[in-house]
Amino acid sequence: MTDGGDPGVCDECVEACWLACCCAFFLDAIGGKALTRVACALVAFAVLAVGVTLLARHHVYRPPLGVTVEDAALARLALADRNATATALAYDVSLAVALHNHHWLRRALHTAPLDAELLFAGARFARVELAGKGAAVRAGNSEAYRAVAAADRAGVALGSAGVAEFVRESTAGVFRLELKVVGELRFPPGRHLQRLDAVCPLELPLSTATSPATFRKVKCAVFTS
Numbered sequence: 001m002t003d004g005g006d007p008g009v010c011d012e013c014v015e016a017c018w019l020a021c022c023c024a025f026f027l028d029a030i031g032g033k034a035l036t037r038v039a040c041a042l043v044a045f046a047v048l049a050v051g052v053t054l055l056a057r058h059h060v061y062r063p064p065l066g067v068t069v070e071d072a073a074l075a076r077l078a079l080a081d082r083n084a085t086a087t088a089l090a091y092d093v094s095l096a097v098a099l100h101n102h103h104w105l106r107r108a109l110h111t112a113p114l115d116a117e118l119l120f121a122g123a124r125f126a127r128v129e130l131a132g133k134g135a136a137v138r139a140g141n142s143e144a145y146r147a148v149a150a151a152d153r154a155g156v157a158l159g160s161a162g163v164a165e166f167v168r169e170s171t172a173g174v175f176r177l178e179l180k181v182v183g184e185l186r187f188p189p190g191r192h193l194q195r196l197d198a199v200c201p202l203e204l205p206l207s208t209a210t211s212p213a214t215f216r217k218v219k220c221a222v223f224t225s
Helices: 007-030 034-061 159-172
Strands: 065-082 087-101 108-110 114-120 123-131 142-156 174-186 194-205 221-224
Touching (some): 065 174, 087 114, 087 123, 087 174, 114 142, 159 174
Antiparallel strands (some): 065 087, 087 142, 108 174, 114 123, 123 142, 194 221
């Protein structure tokens, strides 16, 4: 699956170099005047400058990695236990998360597992691995990872306010969850390790086999360091 990247930037740089070389070769072949050569060189330089500027802007303003939630379904989310000191949730969530490598020359290599964390009201209740250490995303491409997180009883620190919010959303039939995607990558042959943290807001109704819920792709906020 291809993310789209920005191949036009590279093409403009190649075209600029081609123009500079062809211009110089043509004038040498016909013995052009010095003034004409200077003018041609200035035009070629201007085109090259535009190409370099576009390339720099591409890398400065566009993060090298992107994350989207391609699909998510909530088959179960309920209070499994509640007392004065603890709260537990029962859940069943399926996810399809895509990692997009915007670098058009280098692959992105996972140097640590890529994990997904699910939170309700700021409290984490599930964590599942999306990709293992050593997996890679080809240059200018994307990889979609699928996972299921499920438990009959998982302790979660919701607090009284969190429990009250859970009851409200359960009554409404739509749960507002937060998905965090965390990992670490590098772009060989480079050795710099890049920490990946992505935050994805999700609004999920309960879904069943007979009544599946529709889902719109979510673009996540990505933070790298």
